[in-house]
Amino acid sequence: MARFNQENEELAREIIARYPVLKSATIPLCHLAQEQDGHLTDEAMEHIAELLGLTPAEVLGTASFYEMFKREPVGKYVVNVCTSISCFLNGGDELLEHAESRLGTKAGGRSDDGLFFLEGYECIAACTEAPCLQVNYRYFHRISNAEFDELIDDLRAGRRDDIPPHGTLALVRQRISEDRAAGVAHPDGSGQPVWLRDRPALQDSAPS
């Protein structure tokens, strides 16, 4: 556990190659590490630093700003119950309270069986579908207490294999094949794009 396995290291190199400046790959690679291990380990951040030519402290400095990166194990499922304004007006607090009692933990903690990590969350952009929640960042809209219980039962019983374990986000990865790639635009390397040449230049210039 920890450093990228061979397959993920290759994937990491493929991701890095899309960016004009290596450091830009920091967040995608932290996600990849979290996908591999379920949370973001120190060893993974050291490996990311090696791949990007950074210090481990620089990787940690970035990662620690973002709340999706978990530096401790969080179990298989992270449950985010929205309690922001639209959900607050429509029973979000009550849903979170119910979730706390059902999972046997306050928000910010893990269930007794270690399977779930519960969070009271800020707006997740499902405001018209309040109250709402996410499990591993998959949406569940207009959730009643009974539906919440059913969802938890299904997850415990392994009946929801459409929801991958914590750390995996998109199930499809972007792939840019070499023969189709336009190529990265290095900040100090490329001139005016060819399709603009011999055509009228843009007129306005910037205030600064």
Next chain:
Amino acid sequence: MISDAPPIITTRFGYDDSHTLDRFLATGGYAGLRAALRRSPQQVVEDVKAASLLGRGGAGFPAGVKWGFPPANVWPRYLVVNGDESEPGTYKDRMLMERDPHQLIEGVLIACYAVGLSQAFLYVRGEMALAQERIANALNEAYEVGYVGRNILGTDFSVDVVLHWGAGAYIVGEETGLIESLEGNRGMPRLKPPYFPAAIGLYQKPTIVNNVETLSNLPWIVRNGGDKFAALGAETSKGMRMFAVSGHVNKPGVYEVEFGVTTFRDLIEAPIYCGGVRHGKRLKAFIPGGASAPWFYEEHLDLPLEKVTVDKAGSMLGSGAIVVMDEDTDVVRACHRVVRFFAKESCGKCTPCREGTSWLEKILERIIGGSGRPEDVDLLLDICDNISPGINWPPRQTTICPLGPSTVSPIASAVSRFRHEFEAYVGGPVEVTVPMNGLAYRAPEVAASG
């Protein structure tokens, strides 16, 4: 006015397979890109300028004007797509990314072609796994058949569109925070000036940052002409626009309506939209443009969803998020809920915001918890005045970005209109000495005469 203008960017939402290339191509997809490539980049820019398309992210800056800002002869230029939708109450960019990713990609390509942008980064909010998945899939499809990448549709136009995703931080929605995050840093906004990343942005190069909804409009504009777009709407607010109406209404939902002419009352009360405040209750207040906006009340219902009109009335349409509160709403708690958000999401770079927002949150918690003092209400406003002097609208800033001043809006709104509810919490009369100059914070009779 309820308009019968057909939708522009939500036309495929009714199909189960709206996110696939097959459906997209069967419904006019990539025709806008083809039309653009038949013209010069400059002609495409002119068309978008003629459309008077206002940015749909929150600030409402004209997209065509922004496109004119990159300095001549500085290359490369980049495009960063802002798909980091997270302003409380806002729900439309996620829908556009999940349900019509090819439309967005087509818009991205049109922008790159028109402005000469050499690489595009599509920054999707970290928490939106399905949107990331749909966009990844759509990009793979589009690369395969030659709509994205090298020599697009056999022309000399080549650009890579890279899917990038965040990891949970509201402030990354601020465009310079977005760029910092894309550079692999903590998402802290940059000091201004320069006011526009179009001058100095990603990797210190000219960078256009456009919102998902803004870009999703481009295929239609190029296909139909900027003048057709500008024929819709009113005054400075042209075209159609998506609004999410949530809270205490019968039919909360996301509606694409004609911009500038539809009113708040239409959206909240009309049977084809939200069908009124639920359970037959009366309206107490509504947030007209996302959590950062000063609140509106019954007397504002007949205002059109028009940028300048709403700005002049002391608030904003912001991110197209309307949150309705009925007469039973505890406004002190509602206010606290909005303030808590900004306190949590403050990046900590500027002192007035870092300290001020959390003080405001704690004082509101004390009031709700029953330990508040009558002078706490004036104290809240005093702190607000330090974050945003004069408590005015548009807000003055002592901070690099508008997050801090956004915290002032819910407090000034709640205190100015519902002081008696604070008095009920603190158990005594409250004296307010700090002036609140924003028009929406004044009682209707004051607003009418002043």
